[in-house]
Amino acid sequence: MHRAAAMPRVRSVPRLPRAAVWALALLALLVAGALWLRDSSLVSVQKVTVVGLTGPEAPRVTRQLEDAARDMTTLHVRGDQLRSVVEPYPVVKDLRVSTDFPHGLKITVVENTPVAAISVGDDRTPVSADGKLLRGADQRQLPIVPLRVAPGGNTIVDATARHAIAALAAAPTALRARVERASTTREGGLTLKLRNGPDLRFGGADRLAAKWAAATAVLASSASAGATYLDLRYPERPAAGGLEDPATQRDPEAVNSADPTQPTPTPGATAPVTP
Incomplete structure (x- = not known):
């Protein structure tokens, strides 16, 4: 006769203490309540x-x-x-x-803070420092950056306009508010026209912080009074142009009447200004 196979011994699962069961139940109730309260009226x-x-x-x-x-x-x-x-x-x-x-x-x-307004004909659109068109932004008084053709997307890709926008974005807030328009020529590069002030001839869109620092210092100096433009292409040597008398910042007729032997200064000359 064959012996009956021995039945495997089943291990009993230890029961959780009653306190732990109540704690888990309470936790589940709290979670459910929190979820209900989170979205309740x-x-x-x-x-x-x-x-x-x-x-x-x-x-x-x-x-x-x-x-x-x-x-x-x-x-x-x-x-x-x-x-x-x-x-x-x-x-x-x-x-x-x-x-x-x-x-x-x-x-x-x-x-997004607009730093300029792109102008195509009579249409103007504010633009941010990174060249993003801010359609619907406040049409406050902003420096104008002209474009011949309207941009096709939501970002300015024209390199010349991007240089002007970068220069305006780097400007001190008080000076940026005085800029009326940006223009660019092959000969002189980037120029920013100030309201009630001289044109700022930047040349290239490089060393912007240094150029704005030089512009700020020269505009604050009485030596630049009457200038029609500031040459900032070399910010360590800024120059004020269009002065009647670049040597003395005085009226040339007054100089000649005081000393007739002195030659008449050339109008429109450029005078270096120490910031």
């Missing part, structure tokens, strides 16, 4: 504040952000959804969101 967004927007598109963008935010709660803010609302508006650079529990939400819009 008890913390629904009811008051939305949108700040930082300017320009003609501001009312429309504000309204769209408010509508999107009211579908959220202060415990479950979906930033990606809010950013998708402003994606069609290049003037918006970023959003910063803060909550005021239980029903308040504040959205701070960070705008």
